[in-house]
Amino acid sequence: xxxxxxxxxxxxxxxxxxxxxxxxxxxxxxxxxxxxxxxxxxxxxxxxxxxxxxxxxxxxxxxxxxxxxxxxxxxxxxxxx
Numbered sequence: 001x002x003x004x005x006x007x008x009x010x011x012x013x014x015x016x017x018x019x020x021x022x023x024x025x026x027x028x029x030x031x032x033x034x035x036x037x038x039x040x041x042x043x044x045x046x047x048x049x050x051x052x053x054x055x056x057x058x059x060x061x062x063x064x065x066x067x068x069x070x071x072x073x074x075x076x077x078x079x080x081x
Contacts, residue, residue: 027078034071037061044072 031053033040040061047053053074061070 028075029078030076031074032071033058033073034064034069036068037070040070040072 033043035043044053044055044058048055053076057074057076059073061072063069064071
């Protein structure tokens with residue numbers, strides 16, 4: 001289930017995402033998409049079709065400071081080899 005990232009009014013969404021994960025004790029890999037909402041949704045669905053990531057694994061789309069731009073993050077536990 002995607003994690004919800006709390007944002008205060010002054011915090012950049014990307015900073016909130018990165019801060020949240022830097023505090024995590026678990027080692028993980030992340031994918032971050034930043035762009036126009038339609039493009040981000042399209043890439044998320046293409047990754048689902050390609051069996052790379054489930055749609056539900058991505059965080060909700062969060063607005064950035066830039067007009068018509070959002071960010072979404074997908075995090076997976078790191079598999080140690």
